[in-house]
Amino acid sequence: MNIYKNPEKETWSELTKRPTFKKQEISEIIEEIFSEVEKNGDLALIKYAEKFDSAKIKDLQVTATEIDEAADFISEDLKLAIQNAKNNIKKFHASQENEIQKIETTKGVVCWRENRAIEKVGIYIPGGTAPLFSTVLMLAIPAQLAGCKEIILCTPPDNNGNINPAILFTAKLCGISKIFKIGGAQAIAAMTLGTESVPEVYKIFGPGNQFVVAAKDCAQKFGVAIDMPAGPSEVLVIADKNAVPEFCAADLLSQAEHGSDSQVIFISTDFKVLNETIDEVKKQIKELPRNEFAQKSLDNSHFILLNSVDDALEFSNFYAPEHLILAIENFENYIDKIQNAGSVFLGNYSCESAGDYASGTNHTLPTNAFAKNYSGVSLDSFVKKITFQNLSKEGLQNLGKTIEIMAEAEGLLAHKNAVSIRLK
Amino acid sequence: MNIYKNPEKETWSELTKRPTFKKQEISEIIEEIFSEVEKNGDLALIKYAEKFDSAKIKDLQVTATEIDEAADFISEDLKLAIQNAKNNIKKFHASQENEIQKIETTKGVVCWRENRAIEKVGIYIPGGTAPLFSTVLMLAIPAQLAGCKEIILCTPPDNNGNINPAILFTAKLCGISKIFKIGGAQAIAAMTLGTESVPEVYKIFGPGNQFVVAAKDCAQKFGVAIDMPAGPSEVLVIADKNAVPEFCAADLLSQAEHGSDSQVIFISTDFKVLNETIDEVKKQIKELPRNEFAQKSLDNSHFILLNSVDDALEFSNFYAPEHLILAIENFENYIDKIQNAGSVFLGNYSCESAGDYASGTNHTLPTNAFAKNYSGVSLDSFVKKITFQNLSKEGLQNLGKTIEIMAEAEGLLAHKNAVSIRLK
Numbered sequence: 001m002n003i004y005k006n007p008e009k010e011t012w013s014e015l016t017k018r019p020t021f022k023k024q025e026i027s028e029i030i031e032e033i034f035s036e037v038e039k040n041g042d043l044a045l046i047k048y049a050e051k052f053d054s055a056k057i058k059d060l061q062v063t064a065t066e067i068d069e070a071a072d073f074i075s076e077d078l079k080l081a082i083q084n085a086k087n088n089i090k091k092f093h094a095s096q097e098n099e100i101q102k103i104e105t106t107k108g109v110v111c112w113r114e115n116r117a118i119e120k121v122g123i124y125i126p127g128g129t130a131p132l133f134s135t136v137l138m139l140a141i142p143a144q145l146a147g148c149k150e151i152i153l154c155t156p157p158d159n160n161g162n163i164n165p166a167i168l169f170t171a172k173l174c175g176i177s178k179i180f181k182i183g184g185a186q187a188i189a190a191m192t193l194g195t196e197s198v199p200e201v202y203k204i205f206g207p208g209n210q211f212v213v214a215a216k217d218c219a220q221k222f223g224v225a226i227d228m229p230a231g232p233s234e235v236l237v238i239a240d241k242n243a244v245p246e247f248c249a250a251d252l253l254s255q256a257e258h259g260s261d262s263q264v265i266f267i268s269t270d271f272k273v274l275n276e277t278i279d280e281v282k283k284q285i286k287e288l289p290r291n292e293f294a295q296k297s298l299d300n301s302h303f304i305l306l307n308s309v310d311d312a313l314e315f316s317n318f319y320a321p322e323h324l325i326l327a328i329e330n331f332e333n334y335i336d337k338i339q340n341a342g343s344v345f346l347g348n349y350s351c352e353s354a355g356d357y358a359s360g361t362n363h364t365l366p367t368n369a370f371a372k373n374y375s376g377v378s379l380d381s382f383v384k385k386i387t388f389q390n391l392s393k394e395g396l397q398n399l400g401k402t403i404e405i406m407a408e409a410e411g412l413l414a415h416k417n418a419v420s421i422r423l424k
Numbered sequence: 425m426n427i428y429k430n431p432e433k434e435t436w437s438e439l440t441k442r443p444t445f446k447k448q449e450i451s452e453i454i455e456e457i458f459s460e461v462e463k464n465g466d467l468a469l470i471k472y473a474e475k476f477d478s479a480k481i482k483d484l485q486v487t488a489t490e491i492d493e494a495a496d497f498i499s500e501d502l503k504l505a506i507q508n509a510k511n512n513i514k515k516f517h518a519s520q521e522n523e524i525q526k527i528e529t530t531k532g533v534v535c536w537r538e539n540r541a542i543e544k545v546g547i548y549i550p551g552g553t554a555p556l557f558s559t560v561l562m563l564a565i566p567a568q569l570a571g572c573k574e575i576i577l578c579t580p581p582d583n584n585g586n587i588n589p590a591i592l593f594t595a596k597l598c599g600i601s602k603i604f605k606i607g608g609a610q611a612i613a614a615m616t617l618g619t620e621s622v623p624e625v626y627k628i629f630g631p632g633n634q635f636v637v638a639a640k641d642c643a644q645k646f647g648v649a650i651d652m653p654a655g656p657s658e659v660l661v662i663a664d665k666n667a668v669p670e671f672c673a674a675d676l677l678s679q680a681e682h683g684s685d686s687q688v689i690f691i692s693t694d695f696k697v698l699n700e701t702i703d704e705v706k707k708q709i710k711e712l713p714r715n716e717f718a719q720k721s722l723d724n725s726h727f728i729l730l731n732s733v734d735d736a737l738e739f740s741n742f743y744a745p746e747h748l749i750l751a752i753e754n755f756e757n758y759i760d761k762i763q764n765a766g767s768v769f770l771g772n773y774s775c776e777s778a779g780d781y782a783s784g785t786n787h788t789l790p791t792n793a794f795a796k797n798y799s800g801v802s803l804d805s806f807v808k809k810i811t812f813q814n815l816s817k818e819g820l821q822n823l824g825k826t827i828e829i830m831a832e833a834e835g836l837l838a839h840k841n842a843v844s845i846r847l848k
Contacts, residue, residue, distance in 0.1 A: 077829050078829055078830070078833050080826075080829075081825070081826040081827075081829040081830050081833075082830065084530075084823075084826045085826055085830060087529075088529035088530055088533070088823075091527060091529045092527050092529055092535050095525055095527045096537070098522070101519055103515060103516050103519045103784065105511075105512035105515045105516055105783060105784035106512055106783070106784075109512070109778070109783050109784070111516045111783055111784045111785050113520070113802070114759070116762070116763055116764070118796070118797050119763065119764075119796065130834045130835045130836055131833075131834060131835070132834060133830075133833070133834065134830060134834060166833055166834075202796045202797040203797045220653075223653070223792070223793065223794065223797075224797070225794075225797040225798060229644075229647070246845055247842070247845060247846055250838065250841050250842040250845045250846075251842050253838040253841070253842075254836070254838040254839040254841070254842045256838070257836060257837070257838040257839070258836075284838075284841065287837075287841075288837055288838050288841075289835070289837055290835070290836070290837065290838065294838065331814075335538070335812070338540070338810065339540055339543065340540070340543075340808075341810055342810070342811075343810065343811040343812070343813070344810060344811070344812045344813070345813055345814075346812060346813065346814040347814055347815070347816075348846075349815045349816060349817050349819065349820040349846060350813055350814055350815045350820075351815075351820070351842040351843060351846060352839075352842065353827050353831055353839040353840070353842045353843055354533070354813065354815055354820070354823060354827055354843075355811070355813055356827075356831075356839060357826070357827045357830045357831065357839075358823055358826045358827050358830065359529060359530075359533050359535055359813050359815065359823065360527065360529035360530075360533070360535045360813075361535050361811040361813055362811065366808075368647070369647065370647065370649075371808065371810075372542070372543065372626045372808075373542050373626040373627045373647075373648070373649040373808065374649060374808060375807075375808045375809040375810075376809070376811060378537070378809060378811075380804070380809075383799075384764075384790075384795065384796075384797065384798060384799045385799040385800070385802060385804075386762065386765055386766070386767065386768060386795075386799070386800075387766075387767040387768070387779070387785040387786065387800060387802075388759070388767070388768045388770060389767070389768070389769055389770065389774055389778065389779055389783050389784075389785055390755075390770040390771055390774055391771070391773045391774045391775075391778055391783065392771075392773060393773050395773065396773040396774075396775070396778065399508075399512075399778060399782055399783065401505070402504075402505040402508045402509055402781070402782045403505075403777050403778055403780075403781045403782050405501050405502055405504075405505040406502070406505050406506065406509060406557075406558055406781045406782065407777055407780075407781060409502050409505075409555075409557070409590055410554045410555060410556060410557065410558060410590075411554045411555070411713070411714070412554055412678070412681060412682075412714070413681070413711075413712055413713055413714065414674065414677040414678040414680070414681040414708075414712050414714065414718065415678040415681070415776075415777040415780060415781075416777070417674050417677070417678070417708065417711075417712075418671070418674040418675050418677075418678045418775040418776065418777045419775060419777055419778075421670055421671060421674045421708075422671055422674075422772075422773060422775060
């Protein structure tokens with residue numbers, strides 16, 4: 001836990017640094033996995049399931065029976081909660097649909113855009129320390145809304161060769177029936193290259209460890225798009241004197257528990273709130289089952305006192321956090337000043353977990369300062385926008401000279417001729 | 425020129441193949457350029473200008489005087505044409521702005537998205553055989569509309585160390601004042617890494633040769649976003665019996681003149697139109713100053729007879745062309761069947777050059793089958809969308825249990841606690 005009082009702006013660059021990864025060291029492993037999957041298809045995947053997941057599996061694809069039976073292992077409470085979250089996420093993402101708007105830029109020249117779903121998409125859901133069925137909601141709901149024709153899901157089996165029932169239940173609820181017991185980089189390779197069982201897709205979504213991240217980089221070399229580049233999860237909390245230290249500490253810890261590499265930054269304009277939040281963190285962490293992760297993450301966290309919310313936002317924009325919590329009074333006055341962030345939580349009752357699970361916003365967000373140049377996942381992530389234009393004869397008459405002159409000036413006479421020949 | 429009559433569907437995969445590039449061979453050159461620019465900054469750039477552009481330059485940045493004087497070298501006709509194109513492009517891209525739409529997903533839980541411009545963007549304009557001032561319009565106009573704070577432009581100097589006046593004039597017209605005499609991969613490296621003169625940017629836009637494309641790949645490794653992956657330009661024309669062979673031939677040639685690697689596909693449902701278009705191509709090509717490029721491109725082109733427009737569209741969706749021209753009757757009946765394309769031109773008077781220059785749509789489009797998973801450049805390309813949420817106390821009371829149950833089921837107790845502590 002590092003504490004800074006009014007650090008000079010020259011030091012901000014150091015304070016906003018992310019840990020660096022050793023990408024190169026694993027790139028050889030990734031290349032080998034892709035090459036194995038390309039060569040041996042399903043067999044390679046079954047081999048990797050045994051090697052990496054200690055699971056002996058015969059069929060890579062989860063059967064309809066397995067999917068149907070998953071519901072028996074889920075409490076009614078959890079089913080209702082998942083359904084409730086689904087409703088909110090669907091409502092918010094449906095609101096992102098655009099109507100077609102035809103624009104007559106010149107008389108007789110009409111231009112517009114239409115959305116088309118990306119036909120084939122793949123969703124990766126990690127196994128590991130938490131069964132992320134919430135991520136199934138976040139990716140499958142917009143994929144369905146967009147109208148993607150083929151939506152497949154890969155997730156690693158446990159060592160009995162089974163998939164967590166909450167993941168299966170949620171996938172079924174969202175209309176996904178092609179689920180594969182494949183984890184890690186080999187899942188990304190399978191969705192990129194296709195195998196006997198796994199169809200290849202045009203875009204891959206979902207979080208994962210450094211192997212999955214590196215594999216998604218590799219997928220791009222094969223022409224497959226990905227949701228966004230990734231790094232460890234992050235939160236930056238800005239608290240003024242009206243913030244509640246108990247709440248702030250709980251938010252910081254809910255980020256810290258994700259993993260030992262999670263990034264946590266707390267900025268307060270009030271020294272008392274800063275100190276009380278630190279005390280609260282120390283108190284609350286004791287109760288957490290995942291406190292080992294949380295402690296490691298907190299060891300690298302920054303607690304910073306700054307003079308004003310404006311300064312805090314300047315720092316935040318420089319850092320570009322995945323999650324930004326404004327535990328301040330009159331937060332509406334500061335929204336316009338937020339430049340770089342993935343998702344923003346306003347006021348004392350907007351905890352990050354609301355957005356992580358059920359408020360409706362997407363939790364697949366840019367980390368590692370990518371909030372400077374990337375958006376989080378939305379309905380847009382599952383569509384392409386095609387432009388259309390129709391020129392009437394009159395339209396071309398009105399615009400023809402402009403095109404001819406420009407084409408000629410660029411030395412592209414055939415471009416000019418395509419107009420001239422029509423106006424002859 | 426390859427001619428196919430009703431080719432079997434099994435052969436389509438072969439017919440829609442793009443030429444492959446040798447990416448690896450140049451990756452060492454690119455890495456060396458990035459490393460030189462990182463080490464020696466401006467000096468490296470000046471050295472490369474001499475090496476690659478045969479230009480001795482002192483100052484990398486174009487002076488205000490140079491920019492102002494460019495107007496003297498442009499005809500009034502061209503100025504008017506550029507202004508006219510600018511108006512249309514601005515009108516169409518301005519129509520892509522979204523209003524903020526606040527959604528109450530649960531009572532007391534309000535979610536919305538707001539756009540923020542990407543603060544620093546770089547535009548690359550190639551030199552080479554055509555001075556692409558039209559690309560300045562296509563990239564600078566949406567960047568300005570989005571509100572990007574820093575917009576810089578790099579373009580190679582001629583061997584006298586000068587920039588084409590039409591490029592300077594257009595840049596100025598679009599409000600760009602930071603223009604650098606840097607070409608090729610070294611321009612991409614400079615915008616990625618920053619030098620004494622060149623500011624680093626968060627996203628790089630613009631076309632270029634294979635070195636520029638490879639350098640943009642490399643830029644991504646440094647966390648810089650790019651507009652989209654790239655390949656040679658393409659057109660696919662679908663013509664029925666109502667098409668005008670003269671017009672079709674002119675459109676095919678306007679694609680072919682781009683470069684010897686341009687991709688040209690012509691599909692007709694009418695044998696007479698197919699043959700007459702081939703004859704017209706042979707006739708028109710003789711008149712073109714760039715007929716050497718065009719001929720090479722045409723040597724690899726496909727002229728295909730298919731039974732129906734539906735078949736032609738199936739082929740087109742499989743190929744996913746950058747530009748798709750529907751020179752057919754009742755084109756409105758076929759729009760919904762277009763799945764994969766960058767930009768679509770409808771009817772006999774909608775020539776590709778209209779969209780290349782002046783109708784209003786963007787000409788920076790996905791090639792190389794990337795129309796399956798990428799959109800062309802639009803206003804969206806210059807913004808990030810940040811999600812916001814505000815939960816009132818009542819909102820959290822309504823949604824709290826859902827969040828708690830889901831967090832617990834994922835084993836993330838600190839996530840649960842962030843809610844419980846607020847509801848206590």
